[in-house]
Each structure stands twice: as structure tokens, then as C-alpha cells.
Amino acid sequence: MPKLKTRKAAAKRFRVTGSGKKIVRRKAYKNHLLNHKSSEQKRRRLSQTALVSEQDEPNVRLMLPYL
Secondary structure, three states, X not given: OOOOOOOHHHHHHOEEOOOOXXXXXXXXXXXXXXXXXXXXXXXXXXXXXXXXXXXXXXXXXXXXXXX
16 A cells, blocks of 8 residues: 655644644634734634634545544
8 A cells, every 4th residue: 555645735734632633723814914803813812723623624634644
């Protein structure tokens, strides 16, 4: 069986939790156009990590076979 390739774009965006059961991602909307967003929104809500939804998790695992 040949080795599987990792999608490098996905490897930069997703990590696995300590238990290895869930996948973690960054939240969107914190790259640009930040002037009109409140400091609280940027600091508290958008800086936190989030879990990948259960529906999307199989697709992410296919992109990252050695996760």
C-alpha cells in the first residue's frame, strides 16, 4: 500500500486535541477589516480555538491521514 499524501493547507489549519479524538481549528473573521469590530469580539470571541463540527470531521481526517 503506498503512502498517503497530507493536504498541506489543511495541516497548517488543524490540530488534534490532547486525547486525539477531536480536531481543533481557529475561528474565522480575525484577519482583516478589524476596525469596526469591537475589542471584546476580537479578543474574547475570535481569539479562541473551536472544535471542528462532527459533520466536517470525516473530511478533515481524509485530508490529514496521519493526524
